[in-house]
Amino acid sequence: MTGNFNIVFSGVGGQGILLASEITADAVISSGLDVKKSEVHGMAQRGGSVVAHLRFGKKVYSPLIEAGTADIQVAFEMLESLRYLALLKPGGTVIVNTQKIPPLSVSTGILDYPADVPAELRDRGFDVYPVDALEVARAVGEVRTVNIVLMGAMSRFLPVTEKVFLDTIRKRVKPKFVDVNLEAFRKGREMSAAPVA
Amino acid sequence: MAEKTMTETILLSGNEAIARGAWEAGVRVASGYPGTPSTEILENLSSYEGVYTEWAPNEKVSLEVVLGASFAGARAMATMKHVGLNVAADPLFTAAYTGVRGGLVIIEADDPTMHSSQNEQDNRNYAYAAKVPMLEPSDANEAKAFTRLAFGLSEEMDIPVILRTTTRLSHVKGMVETEAPEESPVERGIVKSPEKLVMLPANARKRRVDLKKRLAKLVEFSESFENNRIEWGDRKRGFITSGVPYLYVKEAFPEASALKLGMIHPLPEKLIREFAAGVDEIIVVEELDPFIELRVKAMGIPCRGKDLIPEIGELNTEIVRSAVTGVPTGKGASPLEIPLRPPNMCAGCPHRGLFYVLNKLKVFVAGDIGCYTLGFLPPLSAMDTCVCMGASIGTAFGMEKALGKDALGKVVAVLGDSTFIHSGITGLIDVVYNKGFTTVIILDNRITGMTGHQPNPATGKTIRDEDTVEIDLKALCKAIGVKHVKKVNPHDIPATMKVLKREINRPEPSVVIAQFPCVLIPEERARKKALYQVITEKCTGCRSCLKLGCPAIEWVKLTDAERQRLGLKEKQKGYSHIDPMVCNGCAQCIKVCKFGAIEEMERAP
Numbered sequence: 001m002t003g004n005f006n007i008v009f010s011g012v013g014g015q016g017i018l019l020a021s022e023i024t025a026d027a028v029i030s031s032g033l034d035v036k037k038s039e040v041h042g043m044a045q046r047g048g049s050v051v052a053h054l055r056f057g058k059k060v061y062s063p064l065i066e067a068g069t070a071d072i073q074v075a076f077e078m079l080e081s082l083r084y085l086a087l088l089k090p091g092g093t094v095i096v097n098t099q100k101i102p103p104l105s106v107s108t109g110i111l112d113y114p115a116d117v118p119a120e121l122r123d124r125g126f127d128v129y130p131v132d133a134l135e136v137a138r139a140v141g142e143v144r145t146v147n148i149v150l151m152g153a154m155s156r157f158l159p160v161t162e163k164v165f166l167d168t169i170r171k172r173v174k175p176k177f178v179d180v181n182l183e184a185f186r187k188g189r190e191m192s193a194a195p196v197a
Numbered sequence: 198m199a200e201k202t203m204t205e206t207i208l209l210s211g212n213e214a215i216a217r218g219a220w221e222a223g224v225r226v227a228s229g230y231p232g233t234p235s236t237e238i239l240e241n242l243s244s245y246e247g248v249y250t251e252w253a254p255n256e257k258v259s260l261e262v263v264l265g266a267s268f269a270g271a272r273a274m275a276t277m278k279h280v281g282l283n284v285a286a287d288p289l290f291t292a293a294y295t296g297v298r299g300g301l302v303i304i305e306a307d308d309p310t311m312h313s314s315q316n317e318q319d320n321r322n323y324a325y326a327a328k329v330p331m332l333e334p335s336d337a338n339e340a341k342a343f344t345r346l347a348f349g350l351s352e353e354m355d356i357p358v359i360l361r362t363t364t365r366l367s368h369v370k371g372m373v374e375t376e377a378p379e380e381s382p383v384e385r386g387i388v389k390s391p392e393k394l395v396m397l398p399a400n401a402r403k404r405r406v407d408l409k410k411r412l413a414k415l416v417e418f419s420e421s422f423e424n425n426r427i428e429w430g431d432r433k434r435g436f437i438t439s440g441v442p443y444l445y446v447k448e449a450f451p452e453a454s455a456l457k458l459g460m461i462h463p464l465p466e467k468l469i470r471e472f473a474a475g476v477d478e479i480i481v482v483e484e485l486d487p488f489i490e491l492r493v494k495a496m497g498i499p500c501r502g503k504d505l506i507p508e509i510g511e512l513n514t515e516i517v518r519s520a521v522t523g524v525p526t527g528k529g530a531s532p533l534e535i536p537l538r539p540p541n542m543c544a545g546c547p548h549r550g551l552f553y554v555l556n557k558l559k560v561f562v563a564g565d566i567g568c569y570t571l572g573f574l575p576p577l578s579a580m581d582t583c584v585c586m587g588a589s590i591g592t593a594f595g596m597e598k599a600l601g602k603d604a605l606g607k608v609v610a611v612l613g614d615s616t617f618i619h620s621g622i623t624g625l626i627d628v629v630y631n632k633g634f635t636t637v638i639i640l641d642n643r644i645t646g647m648t649g650h651q652p653n654p655a656t657g658k659t660i661r662d663e664d665t666v667e668i669d670l671k672a673l674c675k676a677i678g679v680k681h682v683k684k685v686n687p688h689d690i691p692a693t694m695k696v697l698k699r700e701i702n703r704p705e706p707s708v709v710i711a712q713f714p715c716v717l718i719p720e721e722r723a724r725k726k727a728l729y730q731v732i733t734e735k736c737t738g739c740r741s742c743l744k745l746g747c748p749a750i751e752w753v754k755l756t757d758a759e760r761q762r763l764g765l766k767e768k769q770k771g772y773s774h775i776d777p778m779v780c781n782g783c784a785q786c787i788k789v790c791k792f793g794a795i796e797e798m799e800r801a802p
Contacts, residue, residue, distance in 0.1 A: 012538065025370060036336070037208075037370040040312050046568060046647075047748055048540030063336075063369035063441070066514045068528025079535060086529030102751060103538040108576065108743045109752035109771060110538045124530060160326055194251040 011076025152188025545781025
């Protein structure tokens with residue numbers, strides 16, 4: 001409607017969602033665009049479901065993405081990819097970390113974790129990119145880069161060059177962690193080269 | 198900080214922008230109490246040089262401190278969440294009478310939808326009730342600009358200025374144009390003016406009349422304030438709006454005319470009439486109460502408002518669009534039925550052990566505000582009331598007075614260290630003074646947890662992480678007159694059980710300090726801890742450990758083949774498993790397993 005580009009970041013408190021959305025926002029700003037990013041702090045952060053909205057374009061008014069208008073969702077946890085589907089536009093892109101973090105109702109055996117989440121997303125007509133971000137992060141030697149891996153996978157779909165992202169990471173990350181984060185980003189970016197059928 | 202003096206456009210949250218605006222305005226003293234969504238304002242401001250910042254024990258103290266700073270001629274600011282202004286309301290109402298010397302700005306953050314609050318009161322009503330001006334920015338850039346100009350306005354009009362923010366401003370980042378800092382023209386020093394500052398009746402009556410004059414001047418200001426502005430568009434429909442809802446209106450109806458109010462008290466009546474004369478129909482779009490709508494109607498101007506726009510919860514573009522057009526947008530995918538993910542105490546949280554014990558004791562738990570309010574959720578299910586900061590002690594004591602001896606051993610009060618200091622101490626004094634037998638449990642996790650780990654008077658650190666006097670909670674309770682004060686480690690479930698059983702049945706006041714540091718504070722994160730694992734062969738599937746509700750413990754359903762392979766009994770449906778990635782080594786689960794199935798794990802090299 002306003003020609004804005006909308007990204008939903010979803011996941012569980014403590015997964016590094018705020019930092020990933022922050023770096024993405026910085027990368028977008030260096031392309032000279034207007035940005036708004038909405039977060040929730042406080043009680044929700046204690047292991048609860050967390051969502052951040054990032055919007056950019058020539059001029060952004062609302063801090064919140066209107067239902068049915070998100071271009072991309074980056075889900076840091078599989079179950080959480082299903083929670084905010086109403087925000088996505090039809091046929092929108094979903095980068096989904098295949099990591100499962102069971103909510104208490106599941107871990108205590110009361111409810112079941114949904115089966116085959118990527119298939120469920122595909123059935124609903126979304127363009128789905130499952131990423132085992134934890135495994136990729138382990139492979140690059142730093143499990144705390146899960147968020148950067150997912151950012152890498154997402155970056156391919158943004159009107160921002162890879163170089164801008166890499167430069168932003170260099171600026172935002174502590175010097176001794178720069179290389180491992182750059183590697184995590186590149187590996188992540190490879191993961192979304194083609195949708196998994 | 199040289200980089201902060203440059204004029205540039207940077208990405209800041211509303212809260213960071215308010216801190217920047219205050220610094221640019223030359224604020225010298227700032228005090229607040231942490232509360233979502235306001236907390237980051239003061240945290241951020243404390244990183245600027247040349248500003249004294251502090252966490253006060255509560256919002257009332259914070260406002261009194263900055264009022265004093267203003268009397269001494271300094272620009273001063275208090276920050277708090279919406280319910281914090283209830284606590285600070287006492288000095289607020291009279292500060293409107295005394296007025297100020299240095300610019301005095303109160304930042305208060307409303308939380309429509311109650312993302313992290315116990316109510317969604319609309320604090321615009323305070324501006325009217327306390328007779329003080331209120332500004333309401335829409336985005337981070339305005340938050341910076343309005344905060345900056347609020348100090349000068351306060352000095353010019355001799356009155357405290359409230360700036361209202363909401364969650365979707367405080368926690369939204371946007372582009373902000375920074376400017377160089379300025380200095381207040383007011384000279385700092387001691388200036389005696391008792392007729393203005395001593396609010397005994399004779400003086401207060403004069404100041405009340407003066408306040409009326411100051412408000413009349415503020416109406417004039419509001420009429421010509423550049424941030425109360427008409428954006429003419431299609432004249433068929435005009436929106437009157439302010440704050441974040443303005444953004445939703447612009448997004449949903451970019452072509453419509455809009456009157457954007459940057460100052461919502463006092464309102465610019467002439468400007469509103471001019472706008473009304475220029476459009477066919479007026480719709481007031483505001484979050485929560487019909488604050489603007491009622492006043493527009495009182496001017497005799499017909500308008501629509503809460504007959505269309507919800508009065509409960511925060512708005513968004515979709516809500517505004519469909520409320521005004523009458524057509525549901527229905528653009529998004531239909532929701533799925535999936536397991537909810539409410540927040541939970543962290544793995545290794547010391548509060549868990551305490552609530553596990555309270556659940557077993559089956560007592561009525563008068564609770565309070567903090568991370569530990571999550572003790573309400575199953576499976577711990579051990580909180581029965583939560584009203585406001587510090588209320589636990591008074592409500593537990595009141596139940597006792599209503600029930601008499603029948604309450605002995607059946608009611609306890611539970612609150613955190615910071616909450617106890619905020620407003621629990623006075624409740625405890627009431628218990629002692631009026632001969633109660635309440636047991637008060639102070640969850641002392643050495644930090645203010647829920648709002649993101651702020652130091653408090655019991656931690657021995659200031660907002661800038663400098664060492665300071667650490668309040669001795671035990672000595673404090675003793676000084677109040679509580680004879681029985683015991684410390685326990687809540688991770689040690691059997692010991693905690695023993696102490697609590699004894700104290701809650703004691704016919705005298707008692708305090709139990711359940712002390713262990715929050716698992717998220719840096720020292721605890723850095724501490725090497727043993728991890729634990731379930732020996733599957735020993736697990737009987739009794740589910741006792743699951744009653745802790747620890748996010749690290751997971752129930753694994755058994756298939757027939759697995760059951761045979763593990764040599765487990767036929768009726769066993771599953772076993773517990775501990776995720777080593779999540780476990781924080783608190784060892785509470787060992788204490789609740791009767792079968793010795795949980796053991797320390799050998800640390801991976």
